[in-house]
Amino acid sequence: MYALREALAAFRRAPVLTGLSAAMIALSLFVVGLFGLAAHNVRAVVQDVESRVEIVAYLRDDAPFASVQVATEQIVRFPEVRDVRYVSREEALEIARVELEELAGLFGSLDTNPLPASLEISLNPGQRDASAVRTVVERVGDYPFVEEVQYGEDWLDRVFVLRRVAAAATMTLGLGFAAVAALIIGTAIRMAIFARRDEIIIMHLVGATDSFIRRPFIIEGLITGLAGAVLALGATWGVFRLLSDTVFELDWLPLHYLGAGLAAGALVGMLSSIVAVRRHLRELV
Amino acid sequence: MIRLDSVRKEYGRNGTALDNVSFELRKGEFCFLTGHSGSGKSTLLKLVHMAERPTSGEVRVSGYTSSDIRPREVAMLRRKIGCVFQDFRLLADRTAAENIAFALEVTGARPAVIRSKVGRLLSKVGLASKSEKLPTELSGGEQQRVAIARALVHDPLVVLADEPTGNLDERATLAIFELFRNINASGTAVLFATHDLELVRSNPGLRVIELDQGQLVFDSALSGAA
Numbered sequence: 001m002y003a004l005r006e007a008l009a010a011f012r013r014a015p016v017l018t019g020l021s022a023a024m025i026a027l028s029l030f031v032v033g034l035f036g037l038a039a040h041n042v043r044a045v046v047q048d049v050e051s052r053v054e055i056v057a058y059l060r061d062d063a064p065f066a067s068v069q070v071a072t073e074q075i076v077r078f079p080e081v082r083d084v085r086y087v088s089r090e091e092a093l094e095i096a097r098v099e100l101e102e103l104a105g106l107f108g109s110l111d112t113n114p115l116p117a118s119l120e121i122s123l124n125p126g127q128r129d130a131s132a133v134r135t136v137v138e139r140v141g142d143y144p145f146v147e148e149v150q151y152g153e154d155w156l157d158r159v160f161v162l163r164r165v166a167a168a169a170t171m172t173l174g175l176g177f178a179a180v181a182a183l184i185i186g187t188a189i190r191m192a193i194f195a196r197r198d199e200i201i202i203m204h205l206v207g208a209t210d211s212f213i214r215r216p217f218i219i220e221g222l223i224t225g226l227a228g229a230v231l232a233l234g235a236t237w238g239v240f241r242l243l244s245d246t247v248f249e250l251d252w253l254p255l256h257y258l259g260a261g262l263a264a265g266a267l268v269g270m271l272s273s274i275v276a277v278r279r280h281l282r283e284l285v
Numbered sequence: 286m287i288r289l290d291s292v293r294k295e296y297g298r299n300g301t302a303l304d305n306v307s308f309e310l311r312k313g314e315f316c317f318l319t320g321h322s323g324s325g326k327s328t329l330l331k332l333v334h335m336a337e338r339p340t341s342g343e344v345r346v347s348g349y350t351s352s353d354i355r356p357r358e359v360a361m362l363r364r365k366i367g368c369v370f371q372d373f374r375l376l377a378d379r380t381a382a383e384n385i386a387f388a389l390e391v392t393g394a395r396p397a398v399i400r401s402k403v404g405r406l407l408s409k410v411g412l413a414s415k416s417e418k419l420p421t422e423l424s425g426g427e428q429q430r431v432a433i434a435r436a437l438v439h440d441p442l443v444v445l446a447d448e449p450t451g452n453l454d455e456r457a458t459l460a461i462f463e464l465f466r467n468i469n470a471s472g473t474a475v476l477f478a479t480h481d482l483e484l485v486r487s488n489p490g491l492r493v494i495e496l497d498q499g500q501l502v503f504d505s506a507l508s509g510a511a
Contacts, residue, residue, distance in 0.1 A: 002390060002391070002393075198374065198376060198377075199376060199387075201374065202374060202376065202387065202388070203391045204336075204360075204363070205334075205363060205368050205374075206363060206364070206387075206388035206391060206392065206435070206438070206439070207360045207361065207362075207363035207364035207392050207439065208360060208391035208392055209356075209357055209360040210356055210357075210360070212391060212392075212393070213391075
């Protein structure tokens with residue numbers, strides 16, 4: 001009770017200092033928030049692209065139908081594979097007629113069907129990265145009746161590189177800014193300890209225990225971190241609304257991101273206080 | 286109750302603050318601690334309330350020993366020791382009553398206990414009518430009274446006073462000294478560090494120990510001068 005009252009009183013006694021440190025933490029977490037928002041939306045786009053990753057195995061004209069049926073059953077049991085659909089030559093021609101209207105006349109005038117039969121293989125979510133795709137492509141290519149396997153090789157790698165870069169950038173910047181926030185909180189706590197050094201000296205003198213003396217500062221750090229996180233959240237929301245209303249539609253961050261942001265703010269605040277309090281209280285006694 | 290055995294305290298390159306000091310302060314005793322500035326008086330008081338540890342030798346206070354006392358035990362020990370300083374060390378943004386209450390609050394006392402104790406102590410030091418005054422609204426002597434009241438909140442076995450009259454005029458000095466005599470009369474030991482030899486001379490019946498360059502050069506209890 002005393003610790004909470006004192007922690008809150010610290011905001012009242014030094015509103016500029018504590019406000020400034022909360023604002024600086026908010027700024028750090030705001031950048032993390034913006035990156036989180038960007039990363040989340042990039043990931044949504046990547047996932048959308050990934051969901052369209054499909055492998056098409058074109059079959060030789062002389063492929064025995066029984067063998068293709070057996071192969072289809074085998075392929076559908078690959079751990080990466082969600083579904084396999086057999087597209088017959090006739091079906092392929094029908095699709096071509098519908099989808100390529102301008103060439104409908106050409107297809108109609110043909111005596112023979114030039115299109116091969118194929119297997120359209122879709123992959124399980126989480127199994128659409130480049131290596132999983134290549135594994136399936138290689139195994140499917142091993143069937144003797146498979147003429148050619150296509151899987152959009154050219155853009156697949158770029159999508160995955162983009163995703164990896166986005167993840168690495170978010171992680172690096174997130175950790176970097178968390179470290180900056182920790183330093184700022186540490187400095188704020190150091191200043192708070194300095195501002196209250198007379199009180200602390202007296203507390204030591206009259207027999208207050210170390211944990212009793214530390215507690216208000218730790219709670220103060222926690223509240224500052226939390227307040228910074230809430231401010232950062234508000235600012236991120238503001239930017240999200242602005243961009244969504246004027247530039248392009250964005251997805252708002254999922255709930256667990258928000259929870260993690262608040263928890264991270266509180267945790268960074270508390271831990272940096274603990275470190276700062278341990279170090280700087282020693283200087284006073 | 287307080288016992289120093291062959292205590293030596295060195296501060297790195299700053300040299301030796303205390304050298305081979307041994308003495309004992311018994312329960313309820315009043316003792317002047319005299320010596321020039323830099324003679325080691327403040328260091329000795331810091332060793333007694335365990336803000337410092339001796340480089341060699343041992344300090345024992347009320348069952349606690351400097352060589353093996355733990356941080357939590359230091360806090361407990363300080364509830365048995367009252368400290369008063371030349372510069373009062375009051376919190377400028379709190380009233381006289383709040384300064385006294387603070388010492389109880391931070392050791393977990395209940396609000397009802399705090400209220401009754403603060404009132405009683407303010408009366409004891411003659412400041413009942415000034416409980417709501419801030420330190421800046423009080424005279425030096427009055428501020429020192431608040432500091433003394435704060436030192437008494439835990440009913441200590443001993444009060445350590447480090448030049449408590451150093452910032453006061455003659456009249457306030459005598460009044461504060463009288464207050465310490467009253468505290469001592471009620472059973473609390475007092476170790477009163479001062480370089481005011483006039484004050485020491487005018488109280489010839491009291492024990493005096495003197496430090497010079499970190500060494501205990503005189504103890505009236507041993508010389509039979511008391």
